[in-house]
Amino acid sequence: MHMSESVTEKVTYPTIATLSEHEGETIILRGWLYNLRESGKLLFPIFRDGTGTIQGIVPKAAVAPEVFDRIKGLTLESSVIVTGKVRADSRAPSGFELDVQDLEIVQQVSAETPFPISLKEHGVDFLMEHRxxxxxxxxxxxxxxxxxxxxxxxxxxxxxxxxxxxxxxxxxxxxxxxxxxxxxxxxxxxxxxxxxxxxxxxxxxxxxxxxxxxxxxxxxxxxxxxxxxxxxxxxxxxxxxxxxxxxxxxxxxxxxxxxxxxxxxxxxxxxxxxxxxxxxxxxxxxxxxxxxxxxxxxxxxxxxxxxxxxxxxxxxxxxxxxxxxxxxxxxxxxxxxxxxxxxxxxxxxxxxxxxxxxxxxxxxxxxxxxxxxxxxxxxxxxxxxxxxxxxxxxxxxxxxxxxxxxxxxxxxxxxxxxxxxxxxxxxxxxxxxxxxxxxxxxxxxxxxxx
RNA sequence: UCCUGAGUAGCUCAAUGGCAGAGCAUUCGGCUGUUAACCGAAGGGUUGUAGGUUCGAGUCCUACCUCAGGAGCCA
The missing domain is CATH 3.30.930.10 (Bira Bifunctional Protein; Domain 2)
Structure with a gap:
């Protein structure tokens, strides 16, 4: 699989856990798609990077059409590199949201083999089998x-x-x-x-x-x-x-x-x-x-x-x-x-x-x-x-x-x-x-x- | 090793011995503030395995397999 250069190039990326220190800044996040909700022309992707999760918001009018479609078609746990602006928002559980400007897919999870661990409950045997x-x-x-x-x-x-x-x-x-x-x-x-x-x-x-x-x-x-x-x-x-x-x-x-x-x-x-x-x-x-x-x-x-x-x-x-x-x-x-x-x-x-x-x-x-x-x-x-x-x-x-x-x-x-x-x-x-x-x-x- | 319980769709679970179902996930459609979002539609099954009882078994019986909880032992 082809990895873009930006995965390995020498840039520092703030982690989600430290985003409160970057309010108002445009940052690049490297991580995975944890969940995706949508409401008409609004997308709410939630990203994780190993240090926490943050919800992104993507109004259709705010990004290029191909970026909107790319995010809309994302499957859970696909790996992504996201560019966005950190914004304080009282509606967010962590207090912050990400206004997404661009998103690059590193690897898209196939819809034919979706990520098995859903957000619903699972049994012990299944979870241990997928540890x-x-x-x-x-x-x-x-x-x-x-x-x-x-x-x-x-x-x-x-x-x-x-x-x-x-x-x-x-x-x-x-x-x-x-x-x-x-x-x-x-x-x-x-x-x-x-x-x-x-x-x-x-x-x-x-x-x-x-x-x-x-x-x-x-x-x-x-x-x-x-x-x-x-x-x-x-x-x-x-x-x-x-x-x-x-x-x-x-x-x-x-x-x-x-x-x-x-x-x-x-x-x-x-x-x-x-x-x-x-x-x-x-x-x-x-x-x-x-x-x-x-x-x-x-x-x-x-x-x-x-x-x-x-x-x-x-x-x-x-x-x-x-x-x-x-x-x-x-x-x-x-x-x-x-x-x-x-x-x-x-x-x-x-x-x-x-x-x-x-x-x-x-x-x-x-x-x-x-x-x-x-x-x-x-x-x-x-x-x-x-x-x-x-x-x-x-x-x-x-x-x-x-x-x-x-x-x-x-x-x-x-x-x-x-x-x-x-x-x-x-x-x-x-x-x-x-x-x-x-x-x-x-x-x-x-x-x-x- | 012993005792108890459970195996049904990818997952979590329903189904009085009489047509195998729902929610989630997936695909398609709708929705400009969603919080495990919601609404509509579609596809998806060798009911753990092998026998047996019965007109008929997911359901009852026997054996086996797998897993869980507990006991013993320990950190």
Whole structure:
């Protein structure tokens, strides 16, 4: 297809998001046709450019006849280069309109294969099957912009607080924690390799080298989970810090989350409006966060059951189920940190509480409004002998953990870290009902296309 | 893996066991301020697949496929 020179020539073009700074100016917009309405000799094309949408107005008398016909014949999502004058107009949702003077078609979408995502409602299956086109819609674009800011703010928090980013391998020789289902692949003549389910064990090593470290990358779980909170491939950011204990870890987590939310509020009011998010729910998210022990949370659940506020009776000693987490988090207006769970159902590497060795020095951060766990973390066992016996108790292969045990042999110190699932954080901050909308191309149990 | 639910036009959905329909999208026509514009017309169907019951099945039965929600597990 022939592209005109103006697509690539060196000119600056204001984006739609910044048009308020160009009132009265004639500008050139490069984008796509989002919608087209007409009323007799008046055309109302709506353009998008990835930063927003703006309605153009084209009176037949105001432009050359061939320009009018060209616009009138446009199909949705055709790519166009528009010349027009920015004008403030109280009737426009954004406050501005574009008096179109000229329009060049870069590529016209064929009417025989119209853009499949209409402005009406669609089902989940259809939208996911067309995810490559769905991302063009205003709401999905807004979510992806917020996601980008959340990821940037998360990394920025650690980068500006003395952490060194040390990304762990994605291909690993064995299961990190022994329990989860992993994606398996052949690794030359050395047998099997697995896609990482967490970089935690590796960043414990780099934390003892560099003090404060974090990792940020994709993580894989082959669990056959089919819920609104699960993806088989998701992004996790994990700090690990030498010489901090559980209290320090909790302080880190609440400051970290507060920073991310502040950054989103700072730069994405318009996007959150498009998404339909109630921002007053985000404006309360400031450290310190409420902190309760597992025992206190369990007591809350017991009381709620007695008063008939929840249906299922919680059995002390078990992990919280999804409805339990929802109830606990609904009691607070900001994320709640639940600490000191029973060690019995927690990972083998968690440091026992010296005051009650049946409990682990761990913390889960439950997001408000029923979003559940967005962070899980703990203080790690620093004693060689205890860690070794835990590995044996969990029937994990001692050989594979020799390097991990070495960390307790050579200058072991108290250390702690947590992991935050990016998609769950995005779902909460954007107020979405499913994590599949929080990532450009979600990988779920039943979908690996497109 | 288990439980529950859903598959009908490109999309979203109707249709008591008795003529397979509407809105949107597409095409054509109308309208000088439309806001998922509106008004008129046209084209568009192997009712997920394979069997079965019945005079007759989109509808009832069986199996399978696909998808969704939830449980378990987790971030």
């Amino acid at each position: 490559h086109l769905w991302v063009r819609t205003p709401r999905q674009s807004a979510i992806l912009r917020v996601r980008a800011t959340i990821m940037r703010a998360a990394a920025e928090y650690f980068d500006t607080n003395g952490f060194t980013r040390t990304d762990p391998p994605i291909l690993t020789p064995n299961a990190c924690e022994g329990t989860s289902e992993l994606f398996e692949m052949d690794y030359f003549d050395d047998g099997k390799a697995y896609l990482t389910q967490s970089g935690q064990l590796y960043i414990e090593a780099t934390a003892l080298a560099l003090g404060k470290v974090y990792s940020f990358g994709p993580t894989f779980r082959a669990e056959k989970s089919k819920t609104r909170r699960h993806l088989t491939e998701f992004w996790m950011i994990e700090p690990e810090v030498a010489y901090i204990e559980l209290d320090g870890l909790m302080e880190l987590a609440e400051n970290f989350i507060s920073h991310i939310v502040a950054r989103v509020l700072e730069g994405h009011r318009a996007d959150l409006k498009v998404i339909g998010r109630d921002v007053t729910k985000l404006e309360t998210i400031k450290a310190p966060f409420p902190k309760i022990s597992y025992d206190e949370a369990a007591a809350m659940l017991a009381e709620a059951f007695k008063e008939g506020k929840i249906e299922n009776e919680f059995v002390y000693g078990n992990d919280f189920g999804s409805p339990d987490e929802t109830y606990i988090s609904s009691q607070f207006d900001r994320p709640v940190m639940v600490h000191r769970y029973p060690a019995a159902f927690k990972a083998f590497y968690m440091q026992p509480d010296p005051l009650d060795p049946t409990k682990a020095l761990c913390v889960d951060v439950l997001a408000p409004e029923g979003y559940g766990e967005i962070i899980g973390g703990s203080q790690r066992i620093d004693s060689y002998d205890l860690l070794k016996s835990r590995i044996e108790e969990h029937h994990l292969p001692l050989d594979a953990f020799q390097w991990y045990l070495d960390l307790r042999r050579y200058g072991s110190v108290p250390h702690a870290g947590f992991g935050m699932g990016i998609e769950r954080a995005v779902a909460w901050i954007c107020g979405l009902d499913h994590v599949r909308e929080t990532i450009p191309f979600a990988r779920t149990l039943n979908r690996i296309y497109p």
